[in-house]
Amino acid sequence: MRQVLRYVTRCNITVRGLAVNLPAENCGMEISMKNTFGNSLAVTLFGESHGPYIGAVLDGLAPGIEIDEELIASQLTKRRPSGRISTARVEKDEYIIASGVYKGRTTGTPLCILIPNTAQHSEDYEKTVGAARPGHADYTAHCKYHGYEDFNGGGHFSGRITAALVAAAAVVMPVLESKGIRIATHISSCASIADRGFEDYRKDFDTLGEAVFPVLDEKAGEKMREAIEQAAAEGDSVGGVLESVITGMPAGVGEPWFDSVESTIAHMLYSVPAVKGVQFGAGFDMVNGFGSEFNDPLRSENGRVVTVTNNNGGINGGITNGMPIVIRAAVKPTPSIYKEQDTIDLGTGENTKLKINGRHDPAIIHRAAVVVDSVLALTVYDLLAGRYGTDSMNTKGGTFDGYKY
Numbered sequence: 001m002r003q004v005l006r007y008v009t010r011c012n013i014t015v016r017g018l019a020v021n022l023p024a025e026n027c028g029m030e031i032s033m034k035n036t037f038g039n040s041l042a043v044t045l046f047g048e049s050h051g052p053y054i055g056a057v058l059d060g061l062a063p064g065i066e067i068d069e070e071l072i073a074s075q076l077t078k079r080r081p082s083g084r085i086s087t088a089r090v091e092k093d094e095y096i097i098a099s100g101v102y103k104g105r106t107t108g109t110p111l112c113i114l115i116p117n118t119a120q121h122s123e124d125y126e127k128t129v130g131a132a133r134p135g136h137a138d139y140t141a142h143c144k145y146h147g148y149e150d151f152n153g154g155g156h157f158s159g160r161i162t163a164a165l166v167a168a169a170a171v172v173m174p175v176l177e178s179k180g181i182r183i184a185t186h187i188s189s190c191a192s193i194a195d196r197g198f199e200d201y202r203k204d205f206d207t208l209g210e211a212v213f214p215v216l217d218e219k220a221g222e223k224m225r226e227a228i229e230q231a232a233a234e235g236d237s238v239g240g241v242l243e244s245v246i247t248g249m250p251a252g253v254g255e256p257w258f259d260s261v262e263s264t265i266a267h268m269l270y271s272v273p274a275v276k277g278v279q280f281g282a283g284f285d286m287v288n289g290f291g292s293e294f295n296d297p298l299r300s301e302n303g304r305v306v307t308v309t310n311n312n313g314g315i316n317g318g319i320t321n322g323m324p325i326v327i328r329a330a331v332k333p334t335p336s337i338y339k340e341q342d343t344i345d346l347g348t349g350e351n352t353k354l355k356i357n358g359r360h361d362p363a364i365i366h367r368a369a370v371v372v373d374s375v376l377a378l379t380v381y382d383l384l385a386g387r388y389g390t391d392s393m394n395t396k397g398g399t400f401d402g403y404k405y
């Protein structure tokens, strides 16, 4: 996906299967696929928060996947803002599938989803133009794009772009579902208020269902919502931790080193704006314990190898062991807050003060949950297509064979 050129003369390289011959002046420069992720299934994201459209292209889909319009719509609803705990910018998210589908099924050629932006208020950004929002990407985007970036609403760095990821993932979710692979995420904590952990995956996944504020303990959820409203009333924001589980993964998927399942999942999770930490299984909790506590003893049960505990979160040596993959993602408090902040003016480089306008989420965590489910679905699809082949990624059911004795 990413190649760094170190040649000093004209050079031939291959970037994602395309032969590229670069002139001398470009040799030594970094060439990377900037907005594309995936090997067997590549997802490309495009668009700006206040531009006419945002969207995604999926390349490498199996032909014949039935498009579940209701699922796409319901996943987008989960991401859409709601009530006082979210931004006041509410988009209808009516999407257009511009290519790659014929008679309701994927053709196998690139599938392009377009989502029009309809509720932009670019004037909100006019008064503060030039003042970089601390914690947001305004300053770093300016460094990279030399002032040509569209800063309105965070431009290409806006959480708005995640709507396209959610819609794209809803195309592949029925394939995973048909293979017995389920993915779910709950708000493990928000503003230091903890939800209960997963107890029975099957039941808990059903509980989370279509929830727009996905928690397992409703009382904890209520307290979290109050804390978000309180932060909003004070012009501030809060963060939290999302816990996700992927069940039904066959053993033996993944690569030992650089394309380990952890690396691949973490790569995609860190692409979600505001995710600042990722942990697998017991992760950082293991550091002060003993091997005897955290080793996950193996045993054979009804002809299947399982581990008694799952501290390693379903992955050993970068490869799935057939146990549920357990992931935690840290989501920071929303950077755009209404309190006055110190910053710099992007035009002059001078110190200045910023008091933002615009509509922002006082917490991202509840809206990010479905985004995390979505990037996990795209990643799992890519990993499975790499191991079992594109054509096996159909909705005909059955399970992928993991290792068998």
Ligand SMILES: Cc1cc2nc3c(=O)[nH]c(=O)nc-3n(C[C@H](O)[C@H](O)[C@H](O)COP(=O)(O)O)c2cc1C
Binding pocket: 087, 135, 136, 137, 154, 157, 158, 159, 160, 162, 272, 273, 274, 275, 332, 334, 335, 336, 359, 360, 361, 364, 367, 368, 371
């Ligand atoms: C669903 C979602 C909604 C978001 N909403 C906002 C928002 O309203 N205001 C804001 O400043 N940041 C919001 N963000 C986060 C920023 O996009 C993000 O913090 C910024 O791009 C900088 O990236 P980083 O935090 O990963 O470094 C949102 C992120 C997501 C995933």
